[in-house]
Amino acid sequence: MNSSLFLSQLLNGVQLGVLLFLLSSGLTLIFGIMNFINLAHGSLYMVGAFIGAASYNASGSFIFAIAAAIIAAGLVGLLLEHLVAKPLYRHDHLYQVLATFGLMMFFNELAIVIFGNRPYYAAIPSALNGAVTLFGSQYPVYRILIIAVGVLVALGAWYLIQKTRFGMLIRAGASNSSMVSVLGVNIDLLKKLLFMLGAGLAGLAGALAGPILSVQSGMGEPVLILALVVIVVGGIGSIRGALVAAMIIAVIDTLGRAYIPHLLGSFMQPASANAVGPAMASMLIYVLMALVLAFRPNGILNKK
Amino acid sequence: MNRVKFGAWMIPVLFILLAAVPFVAQAIGEPFYVTFFARVLVYALAACALNLVLGFAGLVSFGHAMFIGLGCYAVGILSFYGISDGWLQLLAAVVVCALVGLVVGTVCLRTSGIGFIMITLAFAQMFYFLMVSMTTFGGDDGLNINEPSNFGLFELSGSTEVYWATWAVLLAVTIFLARLKKSPFGMVLQATHINPRRVNAFGYSVFRVQLAAYVMSGVLTGLAGLLLANLTAFASPSYMSWPVSGELIVMLVIGGLGTITGPIVGAIAFLVMEEFFKGLTQHWMLIMGPVIVVIALVSKNGFAWLIRRREEPAPAPSAAPAAAPKVAAVSAGESQ
Numbered sequence: 219m220n221s222s223l224f225l226s227q228l229l230n231g232v233q234l235g236v237l238l239f240l241l242s243s244g245l246t247l248i249f250g251i252m253n254f255i256n257l258a259h260g261s262l263y264m265v266g267a268f269i270g271a272a273s274y275n276a277s278g279s280f281i282f283a284i285a286a287a288i289i290a291a292g293l294v295g296l297l298l299e300h301l302v303a304k305p306l307y308r309h310d311h312l313y314q315v316l317a318t319f320g321l322m323m324f325f326n327e328l329a330i331v332i333f334g335n336r337p338y339y340a341a342i343p344s345a346l347n348g349a350v351t352l353f354g355s356q357y358p359v360y361r362i363l364i365i366a367v368g369v370l371v372a373l374g375a376w377y378l379i380q381k382t383r384f385g386m387l388i389r390a391g392a393s394n395s396s397m398v399s400v401l402g403v404n405i406d407l408l409k410k411l412l413f414m415l416g417a418g419l420a421g422l423a424g425a426l427a428g429p430i431l432s433v434q435s436g437m438g439e440p441v442l443i444l445a446l447v448v449i450v451v452g453g454i455g456s457i458r459g460a461l462v463a464a465m466i467i468a469v470i471d472t473l474g475r476a477y478i479p480h481l482l483g484s485f486m487q488p489a490s491a492n493a494v495g496p497a498m499a500s501m502l503i504y505v506l507m508a509l510v511l512a513f514r515p516n517g518i519l520n521k522k
Numbered sequence: 523m524n525r526v527k528f529g530a531w532m533i534p535v536l537f538i539l540l541a542a543v544p545f546v547a548q549a550i551g552e553p554f555y556v557t558f559f560a561r562v563l564v565y566a567l568a569a570c571a572l573n574l575v576l577g578f579a580g581l582v583s584f585g586h587a588m589f590i591g592l593g594c595y596a597v598g599i600l601s602f603y604g605i606s607d608g609w610l611q612l613l614a615a616v617v618v619c620a621l622v623g624l625v626v627g628t629v630c631l632r633t634s635g636i637g638f639i640m641i642t643l644a645f646a647q648m649f650y651f652l653m654v655s656m657t658t659f660g661g662d663d664g665l666n667i668n669e670p671s672n673f674g675l676f677e678l679s680g681s682t683e684v685y686w687a688t689w690a691v692l693l694a695v696t697i698f699l700a701r702l703k704k705s706p707f708g709m710v711l712q713a714t715h716i717n718p719r720r721v722n723a724f725g726y727s728v729f730r731v732q733l734a735a736y737v738m739s740g741v742l743t744g745l746a747g748l749l750l751a752n753l754t755a756f757a758s759p760s761y762m763s764w765p766v767s768g769e770l771i772v773m774l775v776i777g778g779l780g781t782i783t784g785p786i787v788g789a790i791a792f793l794v795m796e797e798f799f800k801g802l803t804q805h806w807m808l809i810m811g812p813v814i815v816v817i818a819l820v821s822k823n824g825f826a827w828l829i830r831r832r833e834e835p836a837p838a839p840s841a842a843p844a845a846a847p848k849v850a851a852v853s854a855g856e857s858q
Contacts, residue, residue: 249636255636255639255640302815302819305819306818306819311582311635311636311639312576312582312771312775313775313818313819314818315582315584315639315768315771316768316771316772316775316814316817316818317814317815317818317819319765319768319771319772319814320772320810320811320812320813320814320815320817320818321811321815322811323765323807323810323811323814324807324808324811324812324815325811326807327805327806327807327808327811328808330805331805331808439764443643443644443647443764446640446643446644447640447644449640450633450637450640450641450644454636454637496655497651497652497655497656499655500648500651500652500654500655501648501651501652504644504645504647504648507641507644508629508645511629511632511633511637511641512629512632515632515633515637
């Protein structure tokens with residue numbers, strides 16, 4: 219194992235962590251404040267990826283593509299909030315899960331109808347196509363950009379939530395939304411804005427991920443499951459928890475996939491190591507989640 | 523309690539109608555219907571099993587397809603090694619499902635509400651990815667099962683055999699669940715849904731009661747998996763993918779949570795609806811998705827509003843009629 223390969227794997231992990239954070243921060247905020255579990259969040263990510271790729275292919279402007287993806291996902295999110303989420307806020311989680319499950323089916327099929335069954339091509343902008351030398355190894359510029367965006371969003375989210383009036387209302391809404399409403403805040407509007415914000419972040423994640431993963435129907439589900447693991451591990455409703463857990467989960471997952479087959483190979487026969495390795499690597503984060511839950515049922519950062 | 527009476531004639535009528543399916547299919551020369559309804563019954567069995575945790579105890583397990591998959595692979599992996607003895611496969615399915623149910627249930631039941639939903643989902647995905655990456659057993663492509671389960675006296679060698687086996691198991695499970703619901707255990711289980719704190723105060727352990735129900739439910743779902751493997755002669759990771767878990771929940775909600783025959787009626791309604799939309803268009807999910815959304819939006823109690831109406835003079839106002847007639851039509855066909 220050489221150290222520069224390890225470093226680039228670590229960066230890959232951080233980059234996946236950033237994408238997971240963009241998804242899970244929206245998911246966890248929407249859950250924390252509205253008590254709404256949105257399985258269609260992965261669909262918003264998919265919307266972002268498709269709109270981002272399509273508008274980049276049409277216009278050639280990366281900035282425009284990112285903006286289009288965020289706006290499109292935000293608007294779809296707003297529509298979802300109005301048509302599906304709002305009538306179900308007060309209902310059992312079961313019905314929220316059911317409704318958003320149906321939405322997910324709908325969006326996956328819609329993507330097939332519009333873009334076809336095969337992966338849709340999304341290009342990395344030529345200006346970002348190079349690689350830079352980091353710690354003695356080549357690393358793609360585009361992946362560094364993703365990491366940078368993630369850091370900016372995390373800082374932005376921290377500022378928005380800790381320092382602005384909107385953030386104050388969000389925090390207040392998370393602890394007691396009816397009290398906030400009684401104090402004369404338009405909680406409905408707040409919820410709509412928050413839903414749009416979460417959807418926009420999911421769209422941003424999708425648009426960023428498009429060129430490095432394959433853009434196709436159903437692409438949101440595996441990431442959604444990871445995001446759910448992240449918010450369970452990080453503690454539901456906590457953005458800080460989501461950030462920490464997203465990084466831990468993504469780095470462990472990436473390094474596990476890269477190194478577990480190697481490690482097993484050092485004391486097992488190559489054939490069986492190759493068979494067992496990937497299986498163990500893919501189970502790793504779920505085992506981690508089970509361990510976290512066994513000792514801290516409310517998540518790693520939750521003091522409850 | 524009118525519901526007891528209602529259920530008392532509902533069960534025989536339902537099962538007599540289901541018993542007529544193979545004969546009718548033969549009479550009209552459409553053997554496809556036997557295969558189709560065998561699949562319906564397998565899913566009905568899984569839905570009944572899920573009802574034990576979701577309907578009785580209010581635990582939204584979003585990973586029940588995991589047990590279907592485990593049951594399938596109990597048949598698949600054993601027959602991969604040349605063991606087609608049905609009793610051994612059954613034993614393997616029951617033991618594996620019970621053990622997995624015990625471990626997964628112990629972890630999941632530490633959380634509640636939304637945490638439970640997500641963790642059961644995550645565990646199911648874990649097994650899904652495990653089977654996808656096990657290339658020895660076919661990985662992503664699944665595993666062909668060349669020999670059907672052989673139970674000595676009978677062999678699950680065709681759709682009709684699987685149909686009758688599932689019919690019998692489903693009948694037994696239905697009667698079992700109807701009795702269980704009225705038993706002290708069933709009463710406590712339902713009470714954990716309504717007021718867990720009081721149940722604890724009465725000296726029962728909510729955790730143990732729920733865990734027992736979860737394990738039992740897992741084992742019964744595993745039986746459905748064993749039957750499904752024989753029906754399709756195939757074990758695939760996709761049988762335990764999370765859309766399957768979601769579909770089971772939809773069936774339960776359509777049929778009525780916590781009712782005895784609801785899951786069966788729900789499974790019939792859901793799969794018939796799905797088959798109908800598949801006939802209309804290749805993109806049937808474009809219709810099915812919104813239908814599920816509408817079902818979730820308008821029917822908090824699904825099909826149960828029909829039963830409720832018999833008991834209470836005034837039906838709940840939230841039982842909106844939009845999605846119901848479709849379901850009611852199916853039910854009327856079943857209960858005549």
